[in-house]
Structures are given as C-alpha cells and as structure tokens.
Amino acid sequence: MSKQQKIITIGIWAILVVAMVGFVASGMWSRMLGSRTHGIEEIELPKFQPMAAFALVNQAGQPFTSADLAGKVWIGCFFFTRCTGPCPMMTANMAAMQRQLADTSVRLLSFSVDPENDTPPVLAEYARKYGADSNRWTFLTGARQDIYGIAAAIKIAVMPAEGERPILHSTKFILIDGSGTIRGYYDGTDPDARAQLVQHAKSLAAGP
Secondary structure, eight states: OOHHHHHHHHHHHHHHHHHHHHHHHHHHHHHHHHHHHHSGGGOOOOOOOBOOOOEEEETTSOEEEGGGGTTOOEEEEEEOTTOOSSHHHHHHHHHHHHHHTTTSOOEEEEEESOTTTOOHHHHHHHHHHTTOOTTTEEEEEOOHHHHHHHHHHTTOOEEOOBTTBOOEEOOEEEEEOTTSBEEEEEETTOHHHHHHHHHHHHHHHHOO
16 A cells, blocks of 8 residues: 555544544534433423412411422412312322422422311311321411412412302412412313423422
C-alpha cells in the first residue's frame, strides 16, 4: 500500500470513528433529553388564584390551618360522610391517590360540607374506613360559614340542604402547589382525570 493510500485509509477511518462517536453521543443525548422531556418534572401547569386561608379542626380534634401546608403540594376535595351520591367514589379515588403518591410528599385534604354532623370522631371513623394515613391525609371540619366561605373563594360550588334536598357540592379535586397557588381542577369521579392529577401532583412535588 502506497503512502498516499495509507493516508487516505487513515483519514477514512478517522472520519468513521468521529462519526460513530458523534452518533453514539447524539443517541445518548437524545435519550437523556427524551427522558427529561417526557419526565414529570417538565409538565407546565396553569396558575389560578391563591388558595383561601383557613383555620379548621382535623379528625383528631386538633387545630389545622393553611399555614400547616406551607411549602407543601396538596390535593383537596369537598365531601360529607353521610353523602350517598358521589362522595364514596371521590373518597375511594383519594384513597387510591394516597397509594399512588406514597413515595412523594404530596398531602391530601378532605373538607366536610356537613360540619354539624361531621365531628372529629365521625371523621376519624370515616378516615379509618378508607385507610387514611393521618400523616398524609387530613379530614377537616369547623364552622359552616368558614368551610362554605373557603369553597366560594376558590370557585367550588356548595349548597346547604334545604327541605327534602340534600347538601349539594362540586365533585372537583383541586391541586395546590407549595406556594399556596391553585394549579388545577379535576373531576373527582373520573379515573382518567385522577391519573392526570397524580401525574401533575408528582410534577409539582418534584419541581425546584
């Protein structure tokens, strides 16, 4: 092989090696970028109004305020223990999310819209029925005007019982970020909406 041929051969091999390294590096970068792009941390969520401040009582009979959630991502809903309509399904979905979010710091809150009946002992029994972990899932009661005021402030529909009509309330779940801002409303009876809510909650919890 002549000297010129050797130079050409070496040049070709050099080009192939550089191309191969570039291809491998490009593939690795694409996979890294792809995982980042499709990772939960990349989800961008809208910002709604701040969550209304509150001071209520939990299922243990202890004071619980919005300040106790400072810096925490949480999911909330409005329900009552005697509800025979959507509440059992909503609470079952909250229980499912408690399991799905077990490896995160996301908290769950259930606000009773029937506080006269839903005393702390009643809420504690209801919580046990659904396997609620009191460190992660809090049931709240308090003065009716306070709870209904919270719901009105964040655009959650609640109507007290009147005559033969039972209490009516929204089935929406709300997602709140660590700064206390509402980031989404989700149908609490829809499994697909619940799956999306879990993904969004994980995204916020994993965020900076």
